[in-house]
Amino acid sequence: MKTILVTGATGFIGSCLVHDLAKRKFQVHVITRKSSNKWRILDLLPNSLVEHVADLRDKDRISKIAEETRPDIIYHLAAYGAYHYQSNLEDIISTNVTGTRNLLEACSKAGFDHFVTVGSSAEYGIKNKAMKETDLLEPVEFYGVTKAAATLFCQCFARLHRLPVSIIRPFAVYGYYEAATRLIPSVITACIRRENPKLSSPSSVRDFIFVEDVNAAFLKVALRKSEHSGEIYNVGYGKQYNLSSVVSLIIQLTGAHVQPMWRSVSARARQEPKHWVSDSTKIRKSLGWKPKHDLKQGLSKTIAWFRKNMDLYEQPRTQNASQ
Numbered sequence: 001m002k003t004i005l006v007t008g009a010t011g012f013i014g015s016c017l018v019h020d021l022a023k024r025k026f027q028v029h030v031i032t033r034k035s036s037n038k039w040r041i042l043d044l045l046p047n048s049l050v051e052h053v054a055d056l057r058d059k060d061r062i063s064k065i066a067e068e069t070r071p072d073i074i075y076h077l078a079a080y081g082a083y084h085y086q087s088n089l090e091d092i093i094s095t096n097v098t099g100t101r102n103l104l105e106a107c108s109k110a111g112f113d114h115f116v117t118v119g120s121s122a123e124y125g126i127k128n129k130a131m132k133e134t135d136l137l138e139p140v141e142f143y144g145v146t147k148a149a150a151t152l153f154c155q156c157f158a159r160l161h162r163l164p165v166s167i168i169r170p171f172a173v174y175g176y177y178e179a180a181t182r183l184i185p186s187v188i189t190a191c192i193r194r195e196n197p198k199l200s201s202p203s204s205v206r207d208f209i210f211v212e213d214v215n216a217a218f219l220k221v222a223l224r225k226s227e228h229s230g231e232i233y234n235v236g237y238g239k240q241y242n243l244s245s246v247v248s249l250i251i252q253l254t255g256a257h258v259q260p261m262w263r264s265v266s267a268r269a270r271q272e273p274k275h276w277v278s279d280s281t282k283i284r285k286s287l288g289w290k291p292k293h294d295l296k297q298g299l300s301k302t303i304a305w306f307r308k309n310m311d312l313y314e315q316p317r318t319q320n321a322s323q
Helices: 012-023 059-069 090-110 140-159 182-191 211-222 243-253 281-287 297-310 309-323
Strands: 003-007 027-032 049-052 074-076 114-118 164-171 172-174 208-210 229-234
Touching: 003 059, 012 027, 012 211, 027 059, 049 059, 049 090, 074 090, 074 211, 090 114, 090 140, 114 140, 114 211, 140 164, 164 211, 172 211, 172 297, 182 211, 182 243, 182 297, 208 211, 208 297, 211 229, 211 281, 211 297, 229 281, 243 297
Parallel strands: 003 027, 003 074, 027 049, 074 114, 114 164, 164 229, 172 208
Antiparallel strands: none
């Protein structure tokens, strides 16, 4: 039985990953912070997960955890700056770059079978064609800059020490446990509540990929046997959708009689590309991964999950309204 260490387990993608790993009966350890909101993994604690409280920027504490757990596989998903309210530059740099360095160095001393870190499509910046792993990195935000720096550090460290390290760059992931403020959950919850969804621009584009397919990619990459170090894998569906078509599909699938209120929410101060799509040929050909869910199938599963778990989203909404 392999021992797996996961950072970022209380976040959207990380929580979906640890739920999947727990079902597969892996021995799963997670690193959380004192301030972490654990609502996504409360059903797994303490029986299905071993929790270690630490800040990735605390080098000594991270070294101690790595030595104690000696994980076979590490999934490093912890990051800061992906959300608009995570804007402190010092925290973005120290978490994404220094935290990654501390974890990789500590785990390399303890020894591992595979270290998988999660990058971001934001590393590429604005492109006018499908993004490939070999493209020039031209991030337009500090988050993308630090994720690119972390990628380069991992690649260099892996090649210098001949370590099995891989980088996964997911595109627009959606699915269970996603934050209520994000596009797809906000529209789904509005439809379930029979409220008109409030939205910004209908023309923004994304390459949406269902979280179950991302989990499958995590497993494919971590369990591969290869002499190559520092490999990067894009994980996306390979087709971009504008937000108008996605919202229309959600309304159709929920059967809600609502009208999207476009431009009722201010657009974020960011550069919106006209083209944002992945080229995931590498992982498809080299590892045999391919997404099993198109947008309709993934949204149908997501809607069903939200209908069953609306209480997780209603409680904080009620609390916020009473404050």
